[in-house]
Amino acid sequence: MGAFEYVAMDQAGKQTKGLLEGDTPKHVRQQLRDRKLLPVSVTEVAHKEARRQRSFSLRKGISSGELALITRQMASLSQSGMPLEETLLAVSQQNDNPRTQSILLGVRAKVMEGHTLADGLGEFPQAFPELYRATVAAGENSGHLDIVLERLADYTESRQELRQNITNAMVYPIALIVMALGIISFMLATVVPKIVGVFESTRAELPGLTRGLIATSDFLRDHWLLLIIGIAGVIYGLWWLLQQEGPRRRYHRFLLRMPITGRLTRGINTARFTRTLSILAGSGVPILEALKISSEVVENLPMRDAVTEATVRVREGGSISKSLAASKLFPPMMIHLVSSGESGGRLEEMLGRAAAGQEREVNGLIAALLGILQPLVIVLMGGIVLLIVLAILLPIFEINNLIR
Numbered sequence: 001m002g003a004f005e006y007v008a009m010d011q012a013g014k015q016t017k018g019l020l021e022g023d024t025p026k027h028v029r030q031q032l033r034d035r036k037l038l039p040v041s042v043t044e045v046a047h048k049e050a051r052r053q054r055s056f057s058l059r060k061g062i063s064s065g066e067l068a069l070i071t072r073q074m075a076s077l078s079q080s081g082m083p084l085e086e087t088l089l090a091v092s093q094q095n096d097n098p099r100t101q102s103i104l105l106g107v108r109a110k111v112m113e114g115h116t117l118a119d120g121l122g123e124f125p126q127a128f129p130e131l132y133r134a135t136v137a138a139g140e141n142s143g144h145l146d147i148v149l150e151r152l153a154d155y156t157e158s159r160q161e162l163r164q165n166i167t168n169a170m171v172y173p174i175a176l177i178v179m180a181l182g183i184i185s186f187m188l189a190t191v192v193p194k195i196v197g198v199f200e201s202t203r204a205e206l207p208g209l210t211r212g213l214i215a216t217s218d219f220l221r222d223h224w225l226l227l228i229i230g231i232a233g234v235i236y237g238l239w240w241l242l243q244q245e246g247p248r249r250r251y252h253r254f255l256l257r258m259p260i261t262g263r264l265t266r267g268i269n270t271a272r273f274t275r276t277l278s279i280l281a282g283s284g285v286p287i288l289e290a291l292k293i294s295s296e297v298v299e300n301l302p303m304r305d306a307v308t309e310a311t312v313r314v315r316e317g318g319s320i321s322k323s324l325a326a327s328k329l330f331p332p333m334m335i336h337l338v339s340s341g342e343s344g345g346r347l348e349e350m351l352g353r354a355a356a357g358q359e360r361e362v363n364g365l366i367a368a369l370l371g372i373l374q375p376l377v378i379v380l381m382g383g384i385v386l387l388i389v390l391a392i393l394l395p396i397f398e399i400n401n402l403i404r
Contacts, residue, residue: 004025004028004042004043004044005017005018005042005043005102006018006028006032006039006040006041006042006043007039007040007041008032008037008038008039008040009037009038009040010036010037010038011036015040016037025042025043025044028042029042044106062100062103062127062128064156064159064160064163065160066095066097066100067127067128067132067156067160068153068156068157068159068160070091070095070100070104071149071152071153071156072153072156072157073090073091073094074087074088074091074149074153075146075149075150075152075153077090077091078145078146078149079146079150084111084117084145085108085111085112088104088105088107088108088111089105089108091104092104092105092108103124103127106120106123106124107120107121107123107124108120110123116137116140117136117140117145118133118134118136118137118140121133121136129296130293130296131276131279131280131293131294131296131297132152134280134285134289134293135148135151135152135279135280135283135285136148136149136152138280138283138284138285139152139283139284141284142283142284148283151279151282151283152279152283154279155275155276155278155279158275158355158359159272159275162268162271162272162359162362162363165362165363165366166268166362166366169366169367169369169370172370172374173370173373173374173377176374176377176378176381177377177381180377180381180384184381184384184385184388185220187388188213188216188217188220188388189217189220189221189224192213192214192217192388192392193214193217193218193221195392206395207391207394207395207398209387209390209391209394210391210392210394210395212391213387213388213391213392245301248301249301249302252265252300252301252302252303253301253302255300256300256302256303256329260365260369263361263365264362264365264366264369265300265303266303266329266330266331267331267358267359267361267362267365268358268362269298269299269300269303270303270330270331270334270354270355270358271355271358271359271362272297272298272299273294273295273297273298273303273307274334274338274351274352274354274355274358275351275352275355275359276293276294276297277290277291277294277351278348278351278352278355280293280294281347281348281351282348287314287320288311288314288315291307291310291311291314291320292311294307295307295308295311302327302329303327303329303330306324306326306327306329306330307324309323309326309327310323310324310326310327311323313326319339319342320338320342320347321335321336321338321339321342322339324338331358333354333357334354334357334358337350337351337353337354337357338350338351338354
């Protein structure tokens with residue numbers, strides 16, 4: 001039995017859409033006719049998602065917030081003893097997003113056919129990443145799916161919280177800069193020319209600051225479209241350049257060498273790596289496979305290469321801590337905690353502590369940077385406004401001196 005999305009017409013000619021479960025599209029069409037609906041189209045959810053993944057789409061998967069929420073709901077219902085099919089049905093009914101509903105019902109349909117939950121999730125790889133599927137598969141194999149789902153819910157929520165903290169930290173300074181630049185550009189393009197026009201009519205020699213302001217104002221008024229196109233072109237060019245592996249690798253290496261961005265990059269990627277490795281190791285995933293999957297959540301390319309090289313050393317018999325320490329890219333505290341976990345048989349616990357420590361350090365660093373950045377932006381924009389005011393006032397002072 002599969003999940004199908006349908007479009008049908010009722011007796012009044014009104015179009016309706018929805019989801020139905022059935023063995024075949026023909027079976028679903030018959031159900032629609034029994035409801036006195038005329039089928040227009042019937043599409044299996046799995047096939048529709050496969051086409052979506054092959055085509056261009058701005059959003060192919062489930063958002064991290066939605067994934068964290070449905071994982072927590074599945075964990076709660078599983079621990080209450082509810083059968084897996086009913087759990088998936090309840091979570092899909094609770095969700096308001098039609099696409100997420102169809103994905104969950106598609107997973108449920110695979111489970112009802114006798115497949116495992118991991119196999120059902122595998123039908124939608126863009127919605128459920130490899131880490132998620134491997135963890136669920138390990139939980140099913142060990143017979144402790146409810147416990148693994150609980151850990152997975154904690155993991156997805158902590159990762160979403162870290163991402164949300166970083167996003168929230170960037171919103172205010174970016175909004176402040178955009179608003180300030182918008183106001184200054186408006187002043188230069190509309191207000192300044194009217195005021196400065198009075199000074200030009202006097203034919204007196206204007207101060208250099210005023211002449212610079214007039215030139216800037218004229219350029220904005222005459223070439224504003226060209227300026228916007230140029231800025232958009234530069235942004236697109238940088239984005240395209242960073243899609244190429246060579247330039248992106250050099251850029252990531254540059255970030256690691258810088259004092260502030262280096263600490264932030266190391267902290268964020270180390271927190272992701274150790275948190276992921278902790279949940280995988282605790283769920284019973286083999287350590288080599290766990291290292292391979294964990295490397296994929298590391299966005300910095302040199303650090304990802306270091307994890308890949310460490311995986312090779314571990315496969316050859318080396319310890320995880322010494323293999324990671326060889327790259328000298330990971331924080332010493334994290335290396336010592338991993339070493340302690342290996343020697344004491346508490347690797348999962350120590351990885352969790354390392355992740356929590358890195359997340360606290362990242363949050364503290366972001367708070368400190370915001371404390372510096374916000375007043376710095378205000379002072380910078382205030383300085384620009386001061387220059388504009390001075391450029392307007394200086395000719396007034398000179399005219400006043402000539403009159404005296």
